[in-house]
Amino acid sequence: MAQLTQLMLSARLGARRSLVEAFALEVLVIVMGVAGPYALKLLIDTLARPSGSLLYLFVTVMLFVGCWAGASILETARLSCTAKMVDALARHFILHALAAALPEITAARDSRSGRVPGMLERLPYSLTLVVEGLIWRLGPVILQALASLAVIAGLIRPRYVLILALTLLGFLAATWLGARRHRIHADATNVAASHVSRTIGDVVRNARRVVLNGALERELLQTGAALGAKRHAAAGMYRSLTLMAALQFCVVGLGLMALLLLAGLDVGKGRMSAGDFVLLQTYAFRLTVPLSSLGYILAQAGVAVANIRDVLTFATVDEEDRAAPPSLAASSDLVSENVSFCYGPGMPGVAKISLHVPAGSFVAIVGPNGSGKSTLAQLLAGVLEPSSGRITMGGTDIATIPWADRHRHILYTPQFIGLFNRSLRENILYPPANQSIGDAEELLHLWRFHEPGRPIDFEMELGEQGERLSGGQVQKLELARLAGVDVPVLILDESTSALDPRSEANAITILRRRAGGATTLIMITHRLATAQDADRVLFIEGGRLAGCGTHKDLMRRCASYRALWLTAPKCG
Numbered sequence: 255m256a257q258l259t260q261l262m263l264s265a266r267l268g269a270r271r272s273l274v275e276a277f278a279l280e281v282l283v284i285v286m287g288v289a290g291p292y293a294l295k296l297l298i299d300t301l302a303r304p305s306g307s308l309l310y311l312f313v314t315v316m317l318f319v320g321c322w323a324g325a326s327i328l329e330t331a332r333l334s335c336t337a338k339m340v341d342a343l344a345r346h347f348i349l350h351a352l353a354a355a356l357p358e359i360t361a362a363r364d365s366r367s368g369r370v371p372g373m374l375e376r377l378p379y380s381l382t383l384v385v386e387g388l389i390w391r392l393g394p395v396i397l398q399a400l401a402s403l404a405v406i407a408g409l410i411r412p413r414y415v416l417i418l419a420l421t422l423l424g425f426l427a428a429t430w431l432g433a434r435r436h437r438i439h440a441d442a443t444n445v446a447a448s449h450v451s452r453t454i455g456d457v458v459r460n461a462r463r464v465v466l467n468g469a470l471e472r473e474l475l476q477t478g479a480a481l482g483a484k485r486h487a488a489a490g491m492y493r494s495l496t497l498m499a500a501l502q503f504c505v506v507g508l509g510l511m512a513l514l515l516l517a518g519l520d521v522g523k524g525r526m527s528a529g530d531f532v533l534l535q536t537y538a539f540r541l542t543v544p545l546s547s548l549g550y551i552l553a554q555a556g557v558a559v560a561n562i563r564d565v566l567t568f569a570t571v572d573e574e575d576r577a578a579p580p581s582l583a584a585s586s587d588l589v590s591e592n593v594s595f596c597y598g599p600g601m602p603g604v605a606k607i608s609l610h611v612p613a614g615s616f617v618a619i620v621g622p623n624g625s626g627k628s629t630l631a632q633l634l635a636g637v638l639e640p641s642s643g644r645i646t647m648g649g650t651d652i653a654t655i656p657w658a659d660r661h662r663h664i665l666y667t668p669q670f671i672g673l674f675n676r677s678l679r680e681n682i683l684y685p686p687a688n689q690s691i692g693d694a695e696e697l698l699h700l701w702r703f704h705e706p707g708r709p710i711d712f713e714m715e716l717g718e719q720g721e722r723l724s725g726g727q728v729q730k731l732e733l734a735r736l737a738g739v740d741v742p743v744l745i746l747d748e749s750t751s752a753l754d755p756r757s758e759a760n761a762i763t764i765l766r767r768r769a770g771g772a773t774t775l776i777m778i779t780h781r782l783a784t785a786q787d788a789d790r791v792l793f794i795e796g797g798r799l800a801g802c803g804t805h806k807d808l809m810r811r812c813a814s815y816r817a818l819w820l821t822a823p824k825c826g
């Protein structure tokens with residue numbers, strides 16, 4: 255809440271004007287809220303007197319009705335100021351959270367990517383609840399209470415101020431106690447809501463997999479289970495809320511009973527006018543009735559605050575990433591010094607890998623499935639951070655290069671090439687590619703993107719993850735894009751696996767020609783021809799570098815390498 259308020263007050267959000275306007279309107283609403291009952295008291299006292307002036311009667315009626323209607327109109331006008339503030343806050347948080355979450359998702363390879371969209375989609379609603387419900391509802395109620403107490407103290411016996419103040423304090427104490435208990439349930443409900451968003455998003459993104467495998471029923475059951483878990487968590491939250499309401503309104507009920515009974519007795523004994531009695535009971539009810547809606551707001555706001563807290567953990571962009579990029583030496587030699595990485599306890603990735611990739615060389619990483627090739631490639635690209643050891647480029651630790659700058663030094667293409675559901679043109683010219691569409695088109699024709707004679711429709715939308723393209727076409731598109739990038743080190747994770755040998759050889763030649771012929775090309779491959787062409791082969795087995803040298807070399811001196819390529823493996 256403190257962070258939120260601080261941000262609303264800061265100039266960088268650009269919502270100060272809305273805040274000032276909202277504040278001014280709210281002050282008027284509070285003044286009217288206090289003045290209205292006072293006008294009613296004056297009206298009743300006038301009526302009680304036998305010789306009241308007609309003009310005075312008219313003015314008090316106008317004042318009472320004007321305050322009542324005016325407060326409602328201004329309250330509605332204030333809502334538009336809140337909406338503007340919420341929009342500005344949502345924009346700020348969503349952009350910051352995305353800036354921080356995307357590199358984190360890239361490096362983490364966990365399920366966070368599924369959680370983030372739901373979290374960000376719920377954010378505007380959560381902000382509305384907190385800003386409108388907590389800040390603009392709770393704050394004014396407290397201010398109105400203080401103003402009303404001051405008026406009562408000036409007009410009526412002080413003991414009523416005391417009773418009303420004690421009642422409100424009792425209500426706040428009950429709310430505080432309840433809110434502490436409520437927070438646990440609100441956090442659990444927020445987690446369950448995130449799980450629902452993730453489950454539904456996953457099912458919708460994989461609609462074809464679900465339907466084609468006849469798994470609709472199963473997925474509906476799982477989605478139903480996620481919704482059930484959310485309902486269960488919410489039920490706990492509403493139970494705790496009911497308890498809190500019972501406690502709150504017992505306190506308020508007792509306070510009101512004492513107030514009205516004592517005031518009734520005072521009116522009976524002539525110590526209080528009927529107008530004062532009406533003023534007192536109007537203030538008492540005007541203050542306590544809005545409190546009842548606070549219960550609902552608190553229930554929703556608890557989940558909303560948990561949601562905002564989640565977003566805030568992302569929205570604080572890592573200062574390290576904003577630091578000036580280190581200056582790299584001209585050489586782009588890649589060196590791995592005793593690097594190990596594991597995905598978690600009992601989940602080894604690679605161990606103790608030391609190697610040297612000279613600038614401009616063509617390196618093939620080979621090895622059996624699951625041996626750790628992609629893990630090594632991602633370590634060399636700086637996507638994963640070594641658990642121990644370090645990787646340097648021209649002597650600089652690549653972990654010190656900020657994410658925003660890394661693509662200028664090392665470009666990595668994952669095994670699964672994710673395409674945007676945008677046009678082919680947008681995908682093929684996606685940064686950092688800087689070639690013309692004509693150059694890309696030439697390459698696509700050379701690699702037979704379509705059958706000869708069929709034109710390429712660059713405006714065609716590619717569908718979710720590029721599903722309107724074949725596996726080979728996706729790779730050709732990606733390679734044509736990379737051909738337009740000048741980068742010292744290019745790492746491809748099986749990006750040519752679906753290409754015919756001629757297109758693959760051609761792609762390798764073109765990619766190596768970039769950056770004045772000095773591009774280091776590192777490719778993970780299961781193809782013998784690629785390993786044979788490489789200047790150096792890194793053979794990975796069981797997470798270790800089992801061999802390093804030319805293909806011929808390794809065939810001669812590494813039995814398991816030889817076994818990889820031969821159908822009948824033999825030691826030698």
Ligand SMILES: Nc1ncnc2c1ncn2[C@@H]1O[C@H](COP(=O)(O)OP(=O)(O)OP(=O)(O)O)[C@@H](O)[C@H]1O
Nearest residue numbers: 363597601602603622623624625626627628629630
């Ligand atoms: N995010 C992850 N969390 C946990 N384990 C992982 C993760 N990613 C990979 N692994 C595990 O690390 C090991 C090495 O995986 P890696 O993807 O590096 O193998 P690979 O040699 O590239 O395999 P392939 O040839 O099949 O692509 C595997 O056992 C894999 O299950």
